[in-house]
Amino acid sequence: METLHGDEAVGAASELPVSACSRRLEDFSPDVLQRIADAPTVVWRGPRESIAAAGATASVSADGPDRFETVRETATALFESLTGDVPRPARPRLFGGFAFHDGARSDTTWDGFPDAWFVLPRVQVTAHNGARWLTVTAETPDIATERLDDWQERLAGATDRERSGPPGIVDERRTPSREDWREQIEAALSDIRAARLRKVVLAQSLSVDLAGPVSIPDALARLDGTYPDCYRFAFTPGDEAGTFFGATPETLVSLTDRTVRTGALAGSTGRGDTRNEDEWLAEELLDSDKDNHEHDLVVEAIREQLDPVAERVTTGKRSIRKLATVQHLETPIRAALDGDRHVLELVEALHPTPAVGGLPPDAALETIKSTEAFDRGWYAAPVGWIDADGDGTFAVAIRSALARDRTATLFAGAGIVADSDPDREWDEVQLKYRPMLDELE
Incomplete structure (x- = not known):
C-alpha cells in the first residue's frame, strides 16, 4: 500500500501507477x-447504491487547516x-472523511483517525440499480486481473451466517453531566444575548462498556432496516483504530457534473406513540418559532456559502423528515454551479454547517472548542x-x-439559539442517541 501525505503527496500520487478492472456479479x-476482509474496510450505503x-x-492522509486542499490535490x-475501462456505477473511488476540527487531539479516543483519511480500495463491491459489480485496483493490469479472479472466487465461496443481536451495555458514562450541561447552555445563551453568537451547536458524548464486541455488519444490517433513507456508513482505517459507523439523515453535499444537491436539517422533536400524537408533534414543530428560527439560520448560511460558486441556488419547500425516533424540519437546496468544481471545494466551503457548528462560524467553533470536554473527532464532520x-x-x-473492542462512544448534539431551554435540549440529545443505542443495548 502507498500512503500519501504531507507536501510530497501530489508528486507521489502522480507517479503511482494504478490499474482498475471490474466484472458483473451474481446476487450475494x-x-x-x-x-472476510481485513482492515481497512469501508461501507457506504445510500438511497441509490450500496458499496x-x-x-x-x-491511502491519503492529511492534518491541519490545509487538509481539504491536500486531499483534493492528491x-x-x-x-x-x-x-482501465470500468463502467460508471463500478468506478473506483476514494472513500474517507475528515475530523470536525483540525489540529491537536485532546485525548486518545480517536487514535487511528487522522484529520483527513481516504483510501483507494483494493476491492470494491457496488450494488446499483439492481446490478452488482466487483471492482479491483492494483499496481499493474496483470495484478488487477489476477486480483479480480481471486476476489470473485472468494466472494462466491463465502457463506453468510446467522446474524447476532446487539452486544448489550453493562456500564455508561456521560459527558457532560446534566448539571454541567445546564451551565454550558446558560453560558451560550449569555453569549447569544450579548450578540457574540447567533447560534451554537453543543454536543455530548456517551461512553459505554459492552457485554461483547459489536458485529458491525450485523449492526449495519439492522440500521438498513430501520433507516433505509439515511446514509449508513462504517469506516475502519486500521486494525487498532476501531470502527466509526452510523446512519445519518443529513447530506452535506452531493455533486454530479455541475449540479449540487444539499439541504438544511435542523429543528427536532420526538415521534408519537399514535398517529394522531405523531402528527400533533409534527405540526407543533412546523409552528415552533424557536425551531424555525434555528432552521432559517441553516438555510441562510448554506445559500450564502453556495452563492459565490453558483449560477443559481433554489430552495424547496420546508417539510417534516420523519425518522424512527425523531422528526426534523428539512429544506432541500439545489444549485447549478458556474463552472467545474471539485466536490471537496464545496465540502470545505460548507463544513461545518450551522446545523452542527453555529453562527458566526468562527465564534461558534471557538465556543465548541472551549466548552466541550471531549474530542469530536469525526463526529459531525464530512464522510463520503x-x-x-x-x-x-x-x-x-x-x-x-465509535466502536473499539468492548467499548463504544456515541455522540449527539443540539442547536442552541436565543430561546433554547437547557432541559428541552438535554431531552433532544437523548432522542438523537437512540439510533446507535438501539444497536448496542
Missing part, C-alpha cells in the same frame, strides 16, 4: 466482503494515473467519497458511534 449478501470496500492500493493526481471526475457525495456524520 452485501456484508460478505466486510466479514462495500476493503484493502488499500493507496486525489486529482492519483486519479490521473489510473488506467470522491471519483475521478471530482464528483462525490458527503454526509454529515451524526447519529454515529
Whole structure:
C-alpha cells in the first residue's frame, strides 16, 4: 500500500501507477466482503447504491487547516494515473472523511483517525440499480486481473451466517453531566444575548462498556432496516483504530457534473406513540418559532456559502423528515454551479454547517472548542467519497458511534439559539442517541 501525505503527496500520487478492472456479479449478501476482509474496510450505503470496500492500493492522509486542499490535490493526481475501462456505477473511488476540527487531539479516543483519511480500495463491491459489480485496483493490469479472479472466487465461496443481536451495555458514562450541561447552555445563551453568537451547536458524548464486541455488519444490517433513507456508513482505517459507523439523515453535499444537491436539517422533536400524537408533534414543530428560527439560520448560511460558486441556488419547500425516533424540519437546496468544481471545494466551503457548528462560524467553533470536554473527532464532520471526475457525495456524520473492542462512544448534539431551554435540549440529545443505542443495548 502507498500512503500519501504531507507536501510530497501530489508528486507521489502522480507517479503511482494504478490499474482498475471490474466484472458483473451474481446476487450475494452485501456484508460478505466486510466479514472476510481485513482492515481497512469501508461501507457506504445510500438511497441509490450500496458499496462495500476493503484493502488499500493507496491511502491519503492529511492534518491541519490545509487538509481539504491536500486531499483534493492528491486525489486529482492519483486519479490521473489510473488506467482501465470500468463502467460508471463500478468506478473506483476514494472513500474517507475528515475530523470536525483540525489540529491537536485532546485525548486518545480517536487514535487511528487522522484529520483527513481516504483510501483507494483494493476491492470494491457496488450494488446499483439492481446490478452488482466487483471492482479491483492494483499496481499493474496483470495484478488487477489476477486480483479480480481471486476476489470473485472468494466472494462466491463465502457463506453468510446467522446474524447476532446487539452486544448489550453493562456500564455508561456521560459527558457532560446534566448539571454541567445546564451551565454550558446558560453560558451560550449569555453569549447569544450579548450578540457574540447567533447560534451554537453543543454536543455530548456517551461512553459505554459492552457485554461483547459489536458485529458491525450485523449492526449495519439492522440500521438498513430501520433507516433505509439515511446514509449508513462504517469506516475502519486500521486494525487498532476501531470502527466509526452510523446512519445519518443529513447530506452535506452531493455533486454530479455541475449540479449540487444539499439541504438544511435542523429543528427536532420526538415521534408519537399514535398517529394522531405523531402528527400533533409534527405540526407543533412546523409552528415552533424557536425551531424555525434555528432552521432559517441553516438555510441562510448554506445559500450564502453556495452563492459565490453558483449560477443559481433554489430552495424547496420546508417539510417534516420523519425518522424512527425523531422528526426534523428539512429544506432541500439545489444549485447549478458556474463552472467545474471539485466536490471537496464545496465540502470545505460548507463544513461545518450551522446545523452542527453555529453562527458566526468562527465564534461558534471557538465556543465548541472551549466548552466541550471531549474530542469530536469525526463526529459531525464530512464522510463520503470522491471519483475521478471530482464528483462525490458527503454526509454529515451524526447519529454515529465509535466502536473499539468492548467499548463504544456515541455522540449527539443540539442547536442552541436565543430561546433554547437547557432541559428541552438535554431531552433532544437523548432522542438523537437512540439510533446507535438501539444497536448496542
